[in-house]
Amino acid sequence: MRFSLTGGVVCLGETMAVLVPAEPGPVRAATTWTRAVGGAESNVAMYLARLGVRSRWVSAVGDDAFGGAVLDFVAGAGVDVSDVRVDPDRPTGLYVKEADASGSAVRYYRRGSAASALGPGDWERVRLDDVALVHVSGITAALSDSCLELLDAVLASPVPVSFDLNWRPALWRDRDPSVLLKLAARADVVLAGSDEATAVWGTGDPLELRRLLPDPTTLVVKHGASGASVVEDGVVTHQPGLRVDVVEPVGAGDAFAAGYLAAHLAGEPARRRLRAGHLQAAAALLTREDVGEPLPAEVTAPLLDADDARWAGAHLRRHP
Template sequence: MDVLCLGESMALFVPAEDGPPERVRAWTRTVGGAESNVACHLAGLGAASAWVSAVGDDAFGRAVVDFVSGHGVDVSGVRVDPSRPTGLYIKESDASGSPVRYYRRGSAASGMGPALLAGLPTEGVRVVHTSGITPALSDSCLALMRELVAAPRTYLLAFDLNWRPALWAGRDTSVLRELAAAADIVLVGADEAATVWGAGDPAAIRAVLPEPPTLVVKQAEHGATLIERDPATGADRAEVFQPALRVDVLEPVGAGDAFAAGYLAATLAGAPPAHRLRAGHLQAAAVLLTRDDVCAPLPGDLVAALLAADDTGWAAAHIR
């Protein structure tokens, strides 16, 4: 197993017709969740991935597990909770884009706790990926995350901030820096960091978060910056920046998870820094062309050509 992803996934409803959400009568049910999205993208990119979570003993729970496993992801570590329901969320397409509304309080995944780690199948795993969503779900989920980051490990721990303000209402957000500081790879959006830590550019974010060996700052349509520590000297190497691709965006939701998967897949392949960032941008571009959170990668020949392109060729590319 290459990557194990841990976190909640839910039934997802998207409008099947145009109009304000209060007038939409037809909805399409699919599945979404940050960590399972990453696992599905990784499987599509050829990495062996697993997803660990909890779902309810209900139709939505079965649909979630079937969806994720249908993308080639190992779901043997998913627990079925007999008393809590599977969470769900809704994309309410309107003039402002695609806002998301969650119905996840008291969900099966919110009942996860440190006991889940006892059966975590980490043997042979090279990366464990999780995010700042899980510790916001409940006190037991926060305890789970604290134990996960403190445990001895033979793998890289990747942590995506994945800021969800509605989940943090009334909760202590300082734990997000605590958890990120204990990870090996941290992915964070510049806008998220500005909100949570008051630092919006890569250097400022690094000053707030000096501990992780690898820090990836996603700067939306501008690009992404990688700051990486030299293990020989303990000092940071020079920042590496790769501009984002020009894309005819249909919907932005899910692009961050796709970027994380592309970046991690390239990391597993031992790719150099700029290549890793480009791989993230390429997978993000694929999902930006759809209304889905998970999609197939871009055509292999296009990906290969853009990974090998010089800076001028990369900047000239337009994904439609």
């Protein structure tokens, strides 16, 4: 499943080094760790690159080993990292997670990170020629006042913007989450999980969310395993999700966003856009990594245009 677009996508936000126990059991007992890389917006950029979409990641990392590892990892996935600033004074953010099919307990160590010091000045130096879309998330708004100002500058630019709510309650303990509705209202495409939208905006119903957000051209609401919906021009299109033997769920939302946005920019109809999102999400659900290996074309191509019965009967499993 690949999409050919005339313009690229810029994804902006923090990416951190990730430590995951390399052995089963509680984190406090772990003696061996695996280092990975995780960040919502760079995840989207990497999935887009795998779909054949030119993508660029904009952020900041520390001048440290973790920062170098992050840059190598994201660039290694085919993403342009030339607009990532290396901060000589602030560290690269870090988080620790204990992976499990039912969810992952996560501990963040990102206060004072290089990316938390991003601001409008970083946006001013970003090249916008031949950019079809800028992708951001609500995570960035929570990191600092300067990061919130950065999002304001992005949304004031002439390039279309997609905004993923990406609700992280731990980041908002000392900040006002009401800004998230104001940011989303200025975007062209808004993506949100129905559960997180309920937590932040009081409802996860697509039509009620549309009443709260009348201005974005497209509203995408994810309903977990039951599927996702698109609201456009007063019409709600719902597409059930795929049956997947979940290994670990972190990163599936970012994968869905990339699949959906690639199809959106390619001008695909709503149902095909949603299916493209579900197929990318399935790749993430089948791995413990935030960015899973893409599903083979012999799986994705038939399912994109399958009838409803075949789609409903599909069952994706991880191969040993």
